[in-house]
Amino acid sequence: MPHRRILSFSFALAFIGLLYFDTSSLIAARPNVIVIMSDDQGGGDYGFLGNEVIRTPELDAMAGQSGVLSQFYVSPVCAPTRASLMTGRYNYRTRCIDTYVGRAMMDPNEVTIAESLRDAGYRTGIYGKWHLGDNYPMRPMDQGFQDSLIHRGGGIGQPSDPIGAEGKYTNPTLFKNGIETPMQGYCTDLYFDAAIELIEESVADGENFFTYIATNAPHGPFHDVPEELYQEYLEVDFSPILVNQPNPRRLKSEMDKLARIAAMITNIDQNVGKLFRKLDALQVRENTIVVYLNDNGPNTMRYVGDMRGMKSNVDDGGIRSPLIFHWPAKVSEMTTSDSLCAHIDLMPTLLDACDVAVPDDRTIDGRSFLPLLTGEQDHLPDRQIVLQSHRGNVPQKFHHFALHSPPWKLVHPSGFGKETFEGEPRLELYNLSQDPQQQSNLAARKPEVVERLKRDYEAWFDDVSSTRPENYAPPRIVIGTDHERETVLTRQDWRHAQGRPWGKDSNGFWLLEAPQAGRYSVEVIVHRGQPAAKATIKAGPATGEVSIAADQRRGHLTTMELPKGKFKLSVDVVLGEATVGPHQVVLTRQ
Template identity: 70%
Template sequence: MPNLSRFSLAVAVIAVVFAAHAVADRPNVIVIMSDDQGGGDYGFVGNEVIRTPQLDAMHARSGYLSNFYVSPVCAPTRASLMTGRYNYRTRCVDTYVGRAMMDTDEITMAELLRDAGYRTGIYGKWHMGDNYPLRAMDQGFQDSLVHRGGGIGQPSDPIGAEGKYTDPTLFKNGEEVQMKGYCTDIYFDAAMDFIGESVKQDQSFFTYIATNAPHGPFDDVPPELYEEYREVDFTPILVNKIALKRRDQEFDKLARIAAMITNIDQNVGRLFQKLDDLDISENTIVIYLNDNGPNSNRFVGDMRGMKTHVDDGGIRSPLLFHWPAKVAADRTSAEFCAHIDILPTILDACDVDVPADHLIDGRSFLPLLTEVDPPWPTRQVAFQSHRGDVPQLYNHFAFHEDHWKLVHPSGFGKEQIDGPPRFQLYDLSQDPRQENDLADSKPELTQRLVKAYEAWFADVSSTRPENYAPPRIVIGTDHEPESVLTRQDWRHAKGKPWAAGSNGFWLLQNPKAGDYTIEVILAAGDHPAGRATVKAGGTSATIPIAADQQRGHTTTIQLGEGELKLQVDVDFGGQTQGPHQVILTRN
C-alpha cells in the first residue's frame, strides 16, 4: 500500500510537470490588423510606391496565404475574426448607428484563450460596442487601451479630444486617459509593455493590435513621413486617371495614407525587435492582415475594387503567419481562406478546444502551413455587407466556391436593391480582374451557386430569434456607473445618421429602477437657446439648453427596471434634432 501511494504521488508529480511543460510550450499569439489598408499596399505584392520594408521582411520569413478574404467593411471583419463565425450570426451587420454592436452571447477568441490560461490584451480599435457589456474589456480582454466607435474623428470621440491621432484621449480598461504621442505608436508601445509583463509573469499571452490607421481623417499623420511622401509621384498606384486640377489633392491624400502605412510598418519592426530582445520570437505567432479593401481607388494587384466593394479588390488581404517554431520561412498557400478561419487556426495552434455545442463557420488553415499537401476540401464562403438595420437577400454579396465567384455588387450604401438581381459569375483562376462575366454562358452553375447562397443567407439569418435586433446597452452597473451614449450606437431615426439635424434613440437595459442624472451634450459650435425633452420608458423630463453652451445641460430622471428606449429631442425654435452625446449616471 505505501508503495502504491508513492507510485500515485510520482504519477501525479509527472502529470503536473508534463502539464507545466505543455503550458510553457504553447505559442504566444499576436494579431495585427490595420484599418483601410488595402491588399495592394505592400511592397511584397508589387506596390512600388508605399514603403513597407518591415512587412516585406516579415513576408520573407513567414507563412503566407495569398488567397485570403475579409469583409468589405471593418466591423463585420472584426466580428468574424473574433468569433470564427459569419458576422450575420453575431448581430454585427454594419459599421455604425447600433448595427456594429456584437451580441454578448458570442464567444470571442479572447474569452477562449483567457479561459485556457492566456493573458489577453487589445490595443487600438474594437468597434463592436462602446458600453457595458459590449466593450472589449467585457468580452475577454483583461487589458485594453482603445478608442471608441469606428475610429478617431467620429461622434464617439471624447469631448475636447475630437479627431486627435496625436496625443489622443483613449480608454484604458474603461477609464478615459490622455495619451502622449501618435496613436499607432501608442498602441504598439502599450502592446509591448503588456508582452513584457506577460513574459515577466511567465505567462502565455494573446495580444490584439488593431490600428485605426490608415483610416481617415487624414489631417493628423506622422509629419516626417508625410513630408517625405509629399515629394512622391503616386501615378503608378492610381487606378483611374484623374483631372490635373484634382491631381495635387489626390496625391496629398495618398501621401497621408502612405505615411500612416509606413508608420505601421516601422512599428511592426519595433515589435519584432522586442520579441527578439525577450527571446520569445521562435514560439510567438504573429499574424498580419488588413480589414478590408483600400480607402481610395488605388493599386490592388491584379484585381478590381476598393473598400465597401464585394469585388475581390474590396475583400482581399494578404495573411502573414510568422511562427518560426512550426512554420517554415516563405511557406505559401493559395488555397481559399477567410477571416472566419483565424480563430479556429489560432485555437488549433494553441491546443484550445471550442465548446462542443458551439458552431464555428471557419476551419483551421494551420495544416496548409505546416503539412505537405494536406487535404483542403472544396468549400463555399459568403461575404455580404450593406447599410440598413436588416440584411436583405441578394443585396451586395459575393459567394465563392474555390475559384468560382458569384457576385451581385448592388452597392454598399443601398439598403434595398433596385429591381430583380443581376448576378455575375467569374472564374478567378482565369479572370482575377472580373472582366469576363460567365453568368449567361454557365446558367446551371450560376443557379446552383445562387441556391447555395440563398441557403447560406437563410441559415445565418436564423441563428437566434430576432436575429438582427441590436444588443442593448446595460446601464447603472458597477461595471460602468457612467454610460456615455453616442451616435455610434444609437438607432437612427431622422436625417442623415451623423448630420447636424439628425436624431436617434438608444436601446437600454436597466437592471434596477432608480434615479439617474442625465447630461445632454451638444456638438461644438454656436447654437441658440432651446430645450431638450428626454423620454424613456414612459418617463419624460425637460432640460433648458443655454445658447452656445456645449455641456452642463442636466436633470434627474427616474428610470424603471427592464428594457428602455431613450430618446432626446433638442428643440431650437421649432427645429428639432438629436444631441451629440448623452451621459447617464446612476444616483
C-alpha cells in the same frame, strides 16, 4: 513514524515539483499569439505584393520568413470583419451587420477568441480599434480582454470621440480598461507600446499572451499623420499606383491624401519591426505566432495587384487581404497556399495552434487552415465563402454579396451605401482562376453555374439569418451596473430615426436595459455653436426636461428615475421649428 513523515513530505514535494514541471512545460509548448490588423490598408499596399511606392520593409521581411495565404477574404467594411475574426462565425450570426447607428454592436453572448484563450490561461490584451460596441456588456473588457487600450466607435474623428479630444491621432484621449485617459504620442505607436508592455509582463510572469493590435490607421481622417514620414512622401510620385487618373484640379489633393495614407502605413510597418525586435530580445519569437492582415480593401481607388475594387466593394479588391502567418517553431519560411480561406477561419486556426477547443455550443463557420502552413496537408476539402455587407437594419437577400466557390465567383455588386435594392438581382459570374480582374462576366454563358451558386447562396443566407429568434434585433446597452456606472451614449450606437445619421439635423434613440429601476444623473451634450433651447428626455414611461444654454456643449443636467427592464431613450432638442438630437448623452447611476 518520523520516517513516514519524511517520506510523505518528500512525496508531496516531488508531486508539487511534477505539477510545476507540467505547467511550465505546457506554457513553454503553447505558442503566444499576436494578431495585427490594419484599417483600410488594402490588399495591394505591400512591397512584397508589388507596390513600388509605399514602403513596407518590415512586413516584406516578415512575409519572407512566414507562411502566406494568397486567397484570404475579409468583409468589404470594418465591423463585420472584426466580428468574424473574433468569433469564427459569419457576422450575420452575431448581430453585427453594419458599421454604425447601432448596427455594429456584437451580441454579448458571442464567444470570442479572447475569451477562449483567457479561459485557457492566456493573458489577453487589445490595443486600438474594437468597433463591436462601446458600452457594457459589449466592450472588449466584457468579451475576454483583460487589458484594453482602445478608441470608441469605428475610428478617431467620429461622433463617439471624447469631448475635447475630437479627431486627435496625436496625443489622443483613449480608453484604458474603460477609463477615459489622455495619452501622449501618435495613436499607432501607443497601441504597439501598450502591447509590448503586456508581452513583457507576461514573459516576466511566465504566462502565455494573446495581443490583438488593431490600428485605426490608415483610416481617415487624414489631417493628423506621422509628420516626418508625411514630408518624405510629399516628394514621392504616386502615379504608378493610381487606378484612375484624377481630374487635374484634384491631382494635387489626391497626391497629398496618398502621401498621408502612405505615411500611416509605413508607420505601422516600423512598429511591426519594433515588435519583432522586442520578441527577439525577450527570446520568445520562435514560439510566438504573429499574424498580419488588413480588414477590407483600400480607402481610395489605388493599386490592388491583379484585382479590381476598393473598400466597400464586393469585387476582390474590396474583400481580399494577404494573411501573413509567422511561427518559426512550426511554419517554414516562404510557405504559401492559394486555398480559399477567410476571416472566419482565424479563430479556429489559432485555437488549433494553441490546443484549445472551439466552442461546441454554436455553429462555427470557419475551419483551421493550420495544416496548410505546417505542411500536414496540401489542400483542404472544397468549400464556399460568402461575403455580404450593406447599409440597413436588416440584411436583404441578394443585396451586395459575393459567393466564392473555386474557381467561380458569383457576385451582385448592388452597392454598400444603399439600404435596399429593387428588382431582380443582376448576378455576375467570373472564373477567378482565369480572370482575377473580373473583366469577363460569364453569367449569360454559364446559366447552370449561376443557378447552382444562386441556390447555394440562398441556403447560406437563410441559415445565417436564422441563428436566433429576431436574428437582426440589435443588442441592448445595459445601464446602472457596477461594470459601468457612467454610460456615455453616442451616435455610433443609436438607432437612427431622422436626417443624416451623423448630421446636426439628425435624431435617433438608444435601446437600453436596466437590471433595476434607479435614480440617474442625465447630461445632454450638444453640438458646437448650438443656440439656447429646451430638450425633452424620454426613457420608457419616464420624461424629463433640461435647458440648453447657448454655445455651451456640456453641463446640461437633470435627474431622472429610469425604469427597470428594456426601454428606449431619446432626447429631442427643440430649435425653433426644428427638432434635432443630442451629440451625446451621459447617464450616471446615483
